[in-house]
Amino acid sequence: MTGSALPPPPPPTRIQAWPDRESLLADRAKAMGELHRASIGVWRLAQLWLLVSGFTVGWVSVGAALRVFYEAIDVFSHLFGGVLLLLGTAFIVPTGLLIGFGLVRDGKVRARLREWSALDSDPARDARFTSPGLSLTWFVPSFLMCAGGLWTCFAVPAGAEPGENTVPEVVLLMGLGMILWLTGLIGVAKAVGHYRWALRLVPRRAAAGTHV
Numbered sequence: 001m002t003g004s005a006l007p008p009p010p011p012p013t014r015i016q017a018w019p020d021r022e023s024l025l026a027d028r029a030k031a032m033g034e035l036h037r038a039s040i041g042v043w044r045l046a047q048l049w050l051l052v053s054g055f056t057v058g059w060v061s062v063g064a065a066l067r068v069f070y071e072a073i074d075v076f077s078h079l080f081g082g083v084l085l086l087l088g089t090a091f092i093v094p095t096g097l098l099i100g101f102g103l104v105r106d107g108k109v110r111a112r113l114r115e116w117s118a119l120d121s122d123p124a125r126d127a128r129f130t131s132p133g134l135s136l137t138w139f140v141p142s143f144l145m146c147a148g149g150l151w152t153c154f155a156v157p158a159g160a161e162p163g164e165n166t167v168p169e170v171v172l173l174m175g176l177g178m179i180l181w182l183t184g185l186i187g188v189a190k191a192v193g194h195y196r197w198a199l200r201l202v203p204r205r206a207a208a209g210t211h212v
Contacts, residue, residue: 006038006108007031009115021120029125031116036129039109040194045138045187048102051095052183058091059179063172070168103186110193123202130198135191142187145180152177 010031011017018024038044061084068081117126156173 006105006112007034007116009112010119024120025122025125028116028119029122032113032126032129035109035113035116036131039106039113040131040134040138040190042134042137048099048183048186051099051102052179054091054095055099056176056179058088058093058095059175060172061085061088061091063168063175064088066168066171067166070166106190110197113197117197117201126202130202131194132198135195135198138187138194139191142184142191145184146188147184149177149179149181149184153181 007030010028018027065081065084065088068077068084072078072081153174156170156177
């Protein structure tokens with residue numbers, strides 16, 4: 001989620017030295033294009049899902065370890081549970097850190113997009129940054145993840161039956177639901193945030209008819 005270096009922020013007004021407005025608009029369009037790809041590109045969505053998949057593998061391993069400890073009958077069971085716990089931690093820690101770093105980077109991307117777009121107005125070039133199709137690509141599956149995750153978090157404990165569902169099973173499924181919900185929340189927030197920024201960037205009439 002960290003990716004390559006971002007375009008720098010625009011220089012302060014007092015030291016801006018573009019020879020003419022066209023040069024400013026050209027640099028502005030170039031920087032905004034790179035920031036747009038870094039913010040809402042399809043590859044960014046794939047990166048998020050890949051990292052969340054790794055985190056999920058780790059959580060499943062931790063859940064399996066809890067079940068082994070819960071049902072352990074000898075020392076070998078505890079050793080096997082310990083191996084699963086270490087394996088799960090080895091997935092959870094790095095993927096969790098990368099997701100966190102990615103969220104921090106996303107904040108920087110949004111801030112720099114706002115800074116570059118505030119330099120001037122260029123509806124003809126800016127229309128390509130509205131990307132309604134990309135916003136939907138982020139929003140629809142993310143919304144479904146949110147809904148599915150919330151349903152899992154509430155339905156699993158509500159439907160658990162003593163003697164049929166063990167505590168580790170409930171914890172595992174609730175954790176998976178929480179992962180889905182948080183992942184979907186990230187995607188929905190990004191899609192909605194981009195849509196709101198695009199509405200301010202380009203009037204509706206200028207944005208109409210644009211394609212991803």
